Amino acid sequence: MLNGFLVGLQSFTSFAVLAGLFGGVIVGYLVGALPGLSAGVGMALLIPFTFGLDPVVSIVMLVTLYMASEYSGAIPAILVNTPGEPSSAVTALDGYPMRMRGEAGQALTLSILGSAVGSVLSTILLVLTVNWMTGVALAFGPAEYFALAVLGLSLVSTLSGHSVIRGLVALLFGLLLTTIGTDPVDGIPRFVFNEGLLGGIPFISALIGLFALSEVLEMLETTDEKPMPLKAMSGVLGQFSLLKPHVGNMVRSTFIGYILGVIPGAGATIASLTAYAVQRRVSKTPETFGKGNPEGLVAAETANNACMPGALAPMLALGIPGKASTAVLVGALAIHGVQPGPLIFAQHPEIPYSVYIALLVGMPFMVALGLFGSRLWVKLTLIPRGVVAAIVCATCLLGTFSEANDIFSIWVAAVFGIVGYVLRKLDIEPAPIVLALVLGYMMESNFRRALVGSGDDYAVFATSPIAAVCLVLALIVFVLPLTGAMLFKRRLADTLPTA
Amino acid sequence: MRHLLKRAALCAAIALMPFAARAEYPEQPVRYILHVSPGGATDVMARRLAVELEKQLGQPFVVENKPGGRGAAQLAEITKAAPDGYTIASVTSTHIGALNQTLKQYKIDSFDWIARLANEPYLVVVPGSSDIKTMKDLVAKAKAAPGSIRMAGFVRGSGGHFAWELMAKSADLDSKSVRWVPYDSVGDAVTATLGEHADAAIAYVDLVKNYVAAGQMRVIGIMADQRVPQLPDVPTLKEQGFAADTSWQQMRGIIGPKGMPDDIKAELADAVQKSLQAPEMQEYFKESSLQNAFLGPKEFPAEAQHEDEVTKAMMRDLGIAQ
Numbered sequence: 001m002l003n004g005f006l007v008g009l010q011s012f013t014s015f016a017v018l019a020g021l022f023g024g025v026i027v028g029y030l031v032g033a034l035p036g037l038s039a040g041v042g043m044a045l046l047i048p049f050t051f052g053l054d055p056v057v058s059i060v061m062l063v064t065l066y067m068a069s070e071y072s073g074a075i076p077a078i079l080v081n082t083p084g085e086p087s088s089a090v091t092a093l094d095g096y097p098m099r100m101r102g103e104a105g106q107a108l109t110l111s112i113l114g115s116a117v118g119s120v121l122s123t124i125l126l127v128l129t130v131n132w133m134t135g136v137a138l139a140f141g142p143a144e145y146f147a148l149a150v151l152g153l154s155l156v157s158t159l160s161g162h163s164v165i166r167g168l169v170a171l172l173f174g175l176l177l178t179t180i181g182t183d184p185v186d187g188i189p190r191f192v193f194n195e196g197l198l199g200g201i202p203f204i205s206a207l208i209g210l211f212a213l214s215e216v217l218e219m220l221e222t223t224d225e226k227p228m229p230l231k232a233m234s235g236v237l238g239q240f241s242l243l244k245p246h247v248g249n250m251v252r253s254t255f256i257g258y259i260l261g262v263i264p265g266a267g268a269t270i271a272s273l274t275a276y277a278v279q280r281r282v283s284k285t286p287e288t289f290g291k292g293n294p295e296g297l298v299a300a301e302t303a304n305n306a307c308m309p310g311a312l313a314p315m316l317a318l319g320i321p322g323k324a325s326t327a328v329l330v331g332a333l334a335i336h337g338v339q340p341g342p343l344i345f346a347q348h349p350e351i352p353y354s355v356y357i358a359l360l361v362g363m364p365f366m367v368a369l370g371l372f373g374s375r376l377w378v379k380l381t382l383i384p385r386g387v388v389a390a391i392v393c394a395t396c397l398l399g400t401f402s403e404a405n406d407i408f409s410i411w412v413a414a415v416f417g418i419v420g421y422v423l424r425k426l427d428i429e430p431a432p433i434v435l436a437l438v439l440g441y442m443m444e445s446n447f448r449r450a451l452v453g454s455g456d457d458y459a460v461f462a463t464s465p466i467a468a469v470c471l472v473l474a475l476i477v478f479v480l481p482l483t484g485a486m487l488f489k490r491r492l493a494d495t496l497p498t499a
Numbered sequence: 500m501r502h503l504l505k506r507a508a509l510c511a512a513i514a515l516m517p518f519a520a521r522a523e524y525p526e527q528p529v530r531y532i533l534h535v536s537p538g539g540a541t542d543v544m545a546r547r548l549a550v551e552l553e554k555q556l557g558q559p560f561v562v563e564n565k566p567g568g569r570g571a572a573q574l575a576e577i578t579k580a581a582p583d584g585y586t587i588a589s590v591t592s593t594h595i596g597a598l599n600q601t602l603k604q605y606k607i608d609s610f611d612w613i614a615r616l617a618n619e620p621y622l623v624v625v626p627g628s629s630d631i632k633t634m635k636d637l638v639a640k641a642k643a644a645p646g647s648i649r650m651a652g653f654v655r656g657s658g659g660h661f662a663w664e665l666m667a668k669s670a671d672l673d674s675k676s677v678r679w680v681p682y683d684s685v686g687d688a689v690t691a692t693l694g695e696h697a698d699a700a701i702a703y704v705d706l707v708k709n710y711v712a713a714g715q716m717r718v719i720g721i722m723a724d725q726r727v728p729q730l731p732d733v734p735t736l737k738e739q740g741f742a743a744d745t746s747w748q749q750m751r752g753i754i755g756p757k758g759m760p761d762d763i764k765a766e767l768a769d770a771v772q773k774s775l776q777a778p779e780m781q782e783y784f785k786e787s788s789l790q791n792a793f794l795g796p797k798e799f800p801a802e803a804q805h806e807d808e809v810t811k812a813m814m815r816d817l818g819i820a821q
Contacts, residue, residue, distance in 0.1 A: 044536065048546060048562075141696025142680075182568070182601060185681050186819075187654045189601050195575060198568030198601055264690065319709055320690050324536070331543055337786045342713035405565060406572055445683065453649045453680045453697065 001127075004345075008353025011056045012361065020053070020061035021358055025366050027061075028068025029373075032075075035082045035392075036208050036399020039069040040324030047332055055336035056354045062332055063312075063355050064362040066325050070268060070308050071115040071366060074301055078107045079380050080392050082212035086203070087268035087307075089211070089434050090276050090300040093159065097292030102231045104378040107297060109239045112370030114250060114298040116363055117243075118306035121254040122261070123359040126309040130317050130352070133262045137314035137322070142450035143460045145265050147470035149443035152270050154477040155277040156435045159290070166428045174436025177201050184445035185452065196408035203437055205400050205409040209416025210423075210430035212396040217421040219389040230381060239371055246298045249279055257303035261310020264322025265446075268304040269438050275303030277477075309359060316340050316352045524584055524763050525558040532588040534573040536566040540705065540787065541751065545589055547783050548616070551774035556766075569597040574605055582756040584763035587613065590754045592658035595806050599814060600656055607807045611759045612799040614768040615752040616775065617784065618792035619703045620723035620745070621662035622733070626695050627715045634720040634739045637699065638670045645676035651688035651697035654681045656819050658749050659688075659701040662722055664813060666736065669743040674817075692716070703749060704729050704788035722747070729788045747809065750792070752799060764796040 011017050031042030043062050050058035073085030078095035091111065098107040140148070153175075157167055180191045181200030192198055243250075253275035260271040279299035280289045289296045312329075314320040319341030321327035333340055338348050345352060380388065400413045420430050454460040461467050531549055535541045542564065549560035565573040573588055580586035590612075598605050625631045631640060641648050652659040660679060667674035682688040685702050692700040693715060708729050710716035718733045724745050726735060736743050753771065755764070772793050774780055784791060794802055813819075 040536075044564075047542075051546070051550070138690070138694030141691055141694055184683070185655070187600050187656050192601075195568055195571040195602075198571050199566075202567075318690075318693070320693075321686070327539065331539055334540070334787070335543055335547075337782075339709055341709035342715060343709055405563060406567070449680055449682070453678055455646050455678065 004349045004353040005357070007350050008357045011350055011354050012357055014057075016054065016057045017060055017354070020057040021064050021362050022365060024061040024064030024358075025068045025362055025369065028065035029072045029366075029369065031065065032069030032072030033084045034399050035076055035084050035212055035396045036204050037402055038085060038204060038324070039066050040328055041403055042069060043325055043328040043332075047328065047335070050332055051335060055333060055338050055348075056350055058332050058336070059329065059351060060354055060358040062329055063358050064366075066329075067119060067305070067308055067359060067362060068366050068369075070305050071112060071119075071301070071370065073304075074111040074115070075108065075377055076392075078111060078297075079104060079377060080212070080388060081215045082392060082396065083207065085268070085304075086207060086434065086438065087272045087304040088300075089207070089269070089431050090272040091297060091304075092211070093276070093290050093300070093429075093431055094293050094296035097290070098294065098297065099381065101292055103292070104230065104381050105374055106231070106242060107294070108374035108377060109242055109371065110246070110294055110298050111301040112367055112374065113240070113243050114246070114253075114301040115305040115370075116367045117250045118254050118257055118302035118304070119309070119359065119363050119366075121251070122258045122306035122309040123356060123363075125254075125258050126313055126359075127356050130313050133310075133313040134317045136259065136262050137264055137318060137320060139466060140263050140265060141464075142446040142453060143464045143467040144470070145446040146443055146450055147461060147464075147467035147474070148263070148266060148270075149439045149446065151470045151474040151477070152273060152439045153436065153443065154474040155273055156432050156439070158277055158280070158477060159273075159429070159432055159435075163427070166426075167432050170423070170428050170430070170432035171436050174433035175440045177206070177433070178437060178440030178444065184441070185448045194408065196406065196412070200441065201437065202400075202403070202409045202412050204403045205412035206416045206437060207434055208396045208400050209413040209418075210420035210433060212392055213413060213417025214420030214424055214430065216389045216393050217417060218424060219385045222385065230378060239374075242294075246295065249295055249298055250302045252278065252282075253299045253302035254306040257306025258310040260303075261307035262313050264314055264320050265442060267311070267323050267438075268307040269435065271307040271310075272300040272304040273435060275299040312355060316344060316355070318342065319344075524766055525556055527585060528559040528561050529556075529584070530563055530580075530586045531560045532563045532565050532573050532576055532586065534566060534570040534589055534591075534594070536564055541589060541591065544617070544751065544783070544787070544789070547780060548771070548774055551777050551780055552770055554777075555770040555773050569601060570594045571597075571602055574602065574610075577610065577754070577756055578605075580756045582611065582758040582760075584755070584759055584767065587753050587755045587767065590750075590752045592748075592750045592806065595803065595810055596656050596658060596661075598807070599810050600819075607800070607803050609757060610754040611757055611764060611796070612803050613753045613755050613759075613764050613796050614771045615750060615792055615794035615799050615802065616771065617751045617789040618748040619705070619751075619789060620721055620727065620748050621659055621701055622704065622707070622718050622721040622730075623663075623666070623699055624689065624692060624702050624707045624711075624716050624718050625699045626692055627710075627717055628695070629698065629717065631699065631719060632717070633734075634666075634670070634736060634741060637719060638672050641672055641676045645673075646678060648677045648699060649680050649697045650677050651680050651682055651691050651700040652702075653683075653685050653688065655679060655817075656814065657681075658747070659685060661810065661813050662743075662747055663701050664817065665743045665747055666720075666722065666741060669736070669741040689716075708788060727788065728785075744809075746805075748792075750802075750806070751789075752794075752803075761796070768795040 031037050073088035074091045077083040077088040077092040078099050081092050081096040083089040095107045256275045257271040260266040276296050276299050280286045311326050315326040321330045400409045450460050546562050549562050552560045577588045631637045664674050688700045689702050689706050691697045720736045722736050775791050
């Protein structure tokens with residue numbers, strides 16, 4: 001391993017590699033912060049520029065872009081309740097309420113520091129366990145993915161703190177939407193009234209509509225131009241001290257993020273959701289989650305950044321691109337005739353080791369940019385709302401368009417913007433809908449796939465230990481709050497003096 | 500009305516343009532519209548080809564990605580474009596399957612078929628630990644215990660699914676005795692088989708060659724006339740006594756809007772053929788285990804028509820909803 005690191009370090013003495021590293025971080029910040037432009041698309045846009053580059057330079061650039069964009073999605077999530085990346089939908093749950101309290105600077109600081117810790121710890125895990133993780137990555141088949149999706153959905157149902165019923169309504173609405181599109185087994189179109197819906201509801205467009213455009217519509221309601229309050233921030237050293245109460249949370253969330261990153265079909269969204277739900281369970285103040293509890297913000301941001309090195313494990317060791325972004329990395333390497341997989345450590349050791357070093361060296365740069373930037377970005381809250389609304393609207397629609405170069409996606413975003421606005425008025429949050437869109441397809445396609453493979457034998461979900469454990473956990477998560485509430489009521493009734 | 504007149508006049512002008520003037524094609528950049536997202540195998544090949552085509556014809560070939568709906572977004576764009584040679588598009592066997600399922604508003608002759616680029620043979624791969632060593636083992640096991648083999652691949656009605664049906668037919672095997680488990684992509688199907696969640700998969704050379712080299716997977720047969728250089732020890736199905744139709748391969752080509760002038764098609768096809776001969780392209784084909792299968796605008800439409808007929812017949816036989 002030491003030898004590999006030396007080979008990797010050697011390539012970092014070249015100017016081109018360092019330029020790629022810094023370039024990647026800066027472009028990644030932009031890509032992540034622009035809602036609609038996801039990490040995968042941003043990386044794909046860079047692919048044509050990597051033709052002429054050395055494979056090490058191009059992979060370093062793409063990997064640092066990936067890392068920075070996983071973080072910077074939190075910036076618009078906190079400032080304007082618009083997740084820059086799908087996984088920052090969970091960040092917005094507590095980040096935005098914090099900003100409304102005037103703690104935008106604190107929220108941004110916590111998000112960058114959480115992301116940094118998640119990145120570094122997870123990269124160390126990657127270096128140490130990359131070859132063992134292949135077993136984890138391959139352990140998930142259709143039955144296991146179905147069970148994981150059910151577990152994810154059960155966690156989603158716990159998200160909306162104030163009203164379980166409203167959370168469930170949002171969840172079921174999201175699941176209903178996933179029935180639109182081409183059927184995953186027989187290829188038959190369902191509820192497709194427009195060709196643009198053949199692949200299902202365009203996810204990014206729905207995300208933009210539900211979060212950003214509905215927020216814009218709400219901004220238009222108030223003519224009140226009084227700027228938001230903004231609490232003063234301490235010096236850079238003081239910023240670090242904000243971390244202290246969250247050490248356990250970050251370590252836990254890193255492990256959750258890393259493992260869920262390794263599983264090819266899971267991903268950053270499920271990772272941040274799980275870390276958030278777990279933190280809520282162990283928290284002393286679970287009732288303030290969703291109302292601006294920094295613990296939730298730190299858990300979500302740590303986990304989604306920890307997910308990224310995890311996703312690199314099956315990509316490097318098995319050549320399995322589990323996510324859109326790692327698929328682009330595989331494509332970028334293929335251009336240079338390098339195929340990740342079981343032979344890469346023998347044939348091209350410089351690739352995995354320069355990836356490790358890029359993650360470790362790029363991180364401090366990302367943090368520095370984030371810490372100093374947080375002082376700058378909070379100023380956004382001082383801009384008049386009308387102007388912010390216009391900027392958000394324009395950048396979001398541009399991002400939506402860039403995903404498929406198609407005007408149809410903008411219509412979808414507009415429709416979801418109105419839907420999201422109506423739901424807000426009914427006090428129904430958009431996050432469960434978005435998460436159901438991610439998990440619904442995974443649940444349905446794998447459920448049916450598992451049954452096709454087993455000849456319609458439902459035992460397949462019980463005989464796989466992983467699937468069984470996930471399903472039992474899901475049941476507990478679903479049932480616990482209900483029985484817990486009942487027990488509480490009974491106890492309350494017991495203790496109250498009967499008149 | 501004025502617009503219509505203008506357009507009519509323009510059309511007339513183009514039609515009357517002498518051949519000599521048109522021979523200057525291309526005078527402006529050419530849009531090359533893909534049905535896939537950036538980064539995948541089809542995208543990378545198209546971008547490589549675009550570089551070579553620019554060298555040949557002196558104008559940039561601008562790659563645009565229009566993914567979505569198994570080609571729906573891309574084909575809608577193509578049918579909107581003028582058939583002047585300045586808009587071309589990628590095509591694969593996946594399109595022909597889709598034209599018979601979800602995109603029935605189009606037919607083979609809704610487009611001009613300009614050139615075929617490459618073919619990739621289908622193969623059967625099993626996990627390294629599997630007791631299935633040859634195609635004969637697989638057939639025997641399926642016959643002895645129907646339902647005991649889970650075969651992973653892309654959706655029902657895809658090229659890979661039909662490849663398996665052709666193999667089963669050649670082995671006198673009722674294809675229902677093997678369970679076809681559809682995954683979101685051929686890559687996902689290979690991953691599932693690597694993790695032993697499926698007993699075998701229908702895939703391509705490029706997707707499995709590294710696992711084979713590392714001993715994690717084994718290819719038990721390849722549906723081609725000859726063995727492939729990347730897997731010299733793997734016998735073809737024909738060698739093993741199964742006469743499956745080897746012309747059924749995953750095809751990649753270029754199409755354009757209906758009604759392109761013949762000389763422009765010929766010029767494009769000629770540039771494609773020369774590009775495929777360029778050393779960079781040959782190197783890329785070798786690395787990606789692709790076979791140069793060039794066909795020009797005269798032969799390609801017939802070939803596409805043939806693939807379409809086989810697809811239709813197969814769908815009828817299998818009772819796949821049309």
